[in-house]
Amino acid sequence: MGETNFLQSQxxxxxxRQLKQEVIEKRVKxxxxxxxxxxxxxAKRLYCPLGPVVKDKKALREALDDLRAEAKKRKLDFxxxxxxxxxxxxxxxxxxxxxxxNRDVQPPHSIxxxxxxxxxxxxxxxxxxxxxYARKCTKAGITYSxxxxxxxxxxxxxxxxxxxxxxxxxxxxxxxxxxxxxxMFPQKTAGLLFAELEGQKIAAIIFYTNGQTMxxxxxxxxxxxxxxxxxxxxGLYALKFAHSQGCKVFDWCGVAPEQDDGNPRxxxxxxxxxxxxxxxxQRVDRLGTWELPVRHMRYRLYRLLLKLAHK
Numbered sequence: 223m224g225e226t227n228f229l230q231s232q233x234x235x236x237x238x239r240q241l242k243q244e245v246i247e248k249r250v251k252x253x254x255x256x257x258x259x260x261x262x263x264x265a266k267r268l269y270c271p272l273g274p275v276v277k278d279k280k281a282l283r284e285a286l287d288d289l290r291a292e293a294k295k296r297k298l299d300f301x302x303x304x305x306x307x308x309x310x311x312x313x314x315x316x317x318x319x320x321x322x323x324n325r326d327v328q329p330p331h332s333i334x335x336x337x338x339x340x341x342x343x344x345x346x347x348x349x350x351x352x353x354x355y356a357r358k359c360t361k362a363g364i365t366y367s368x369x370x371x372x373x374x375x376x377x378x379x380x381x382x383x384x385x386x387x388x389x390x391x392x393x394x395x396x397x398x399x400x401x402x403x404x405x406m407f408p409q410k411t412a413g414l415l416f417a418e419l420e421g422q423k424i425a426a427i428i429f430y431t432n433g434q435t436m437x438x439x440x441x442x443x444x445x446x447x448x449x450x451x452x453x454x455x456x457g458l459y460a461l462k463f464a465h466s467q468g469c470k471v472f473d474w475c476g477v478a479p480e481q482d483d484g485n486p487r488x489x490x491x492x493x494x495x496x497x498x499x500x501x502x503x504q505r506v507d508r509l510g511t512w513e514l515p516v517r518h519m520r521y522r523l524y525r526l527l528l529k530l531a532h533k
Contacts, residue, residue: 227306227473228430228437229271229328230256233411240405246292252281257289257301265299265524267513268292272304272328279314282307286318286514293516300521301514304328315512323511324528329476330510335503337436337465337472344461347502352454359455362419366459369414375403378414378426381442388445399440402428415460417443417452425452427460435471436464438498457501473506474498480505 228234235245235256244259246268255274260267274285282305289301302323305315312322337344348356379400382393406412411432417425425443429436438460443453464472477495478488488495515521 227272227275227435228411228432230254230273230275231411231432232256233406233409233432234271234430237402237405241401244296248285248288252277253285253288255285255289257292259296259298264527265520266297267300267302268296268298269302269327270304272306272508274303274305276305276307279307279310282310283318286320290514290516297517299515299517299524301516302327302511303514304330304508304511306508310509312509315509318514320512320514323513324525324532326510328511330508331477331479332506332508333474333477333498333501333503334506335461335472335474335501336470337461338470339465341462341465344465345458348458349500349502352458352500355451355454356458359417359450359452362450364417364419364424364450364452364455366456367416367418368463369416370407370410372400372403372407374414374416375399375407377416377423378428378440378442381423381426381444382440384445385442393440399428406430412439415456415463417456417459419447419450419452424450425456427456429460429464431464431467431469433467434469435473436460436467436469437473437475439475453497454500457497461501472503474501474503477505479507 235247238245238258246257248255253274253276255270257268257270260269268289270289274282274289276282276285293301304327335347345353379396385391386393402412412428412430415427415429416423424447426441427438428440430439431437441453461472477498478491482488
């Protein structure tokens, strides 16, 4: 029924409960969802990341009615969803009373690799440049490993701070990564992949997995060793590791769209979009984040305040 993904899994629901957030789950014949109550400065909402997961358009309407009722019961201002149903259009969503969000929360465009195939076929999908970089890593003596040890998150945090200093990007705060490690690593619903050289960790990936899909969620690499391209070798290792764990799909979790839509956000995504595309895979394009007003006056005020803040 529809597309399965980690952000609609029991593990993701349980993680947010550990963060002391209210989570609503519903599983019925034609749809299911995990939705999180979020209370921002300007509004209160019910957010359904990459969901709801529905059988068809009729089920989407049913799920929306359910989500609206849950939001109304809690006096929330609107419902935020990210539908993944195939053959859905923006007009379909507008007819259901949905309004395009001011921003997309989860990236609407991604690359997914089929990792159900053998390792040699996974490697054959890489571009010539990526294969050359991966061989370069092997010749340099770089090795790879997986860790579910929560305290190992300190290595990732050190590396992501290096990336932030180098690029000016703004990662999640350290506590968020520590919470992921503390709760999800022991359950093996998330973990770390490392590239190492001479005992030093020089690149890292945090992944999530529901057993069918593995998601590349956060990544970082050392400034000192960038010339060796350890991220490429580690990316190939990640695909093969996903295969070894029985996953069918590896989701790179966010790239710029194939066609420039004028959004300045994508210019800063050009580099890692080329990187992710170098591993082969297929583009996935979704409709992004949409909102269903519940308390209409408060929702209109929220949109107005966002517009003024943007100006």
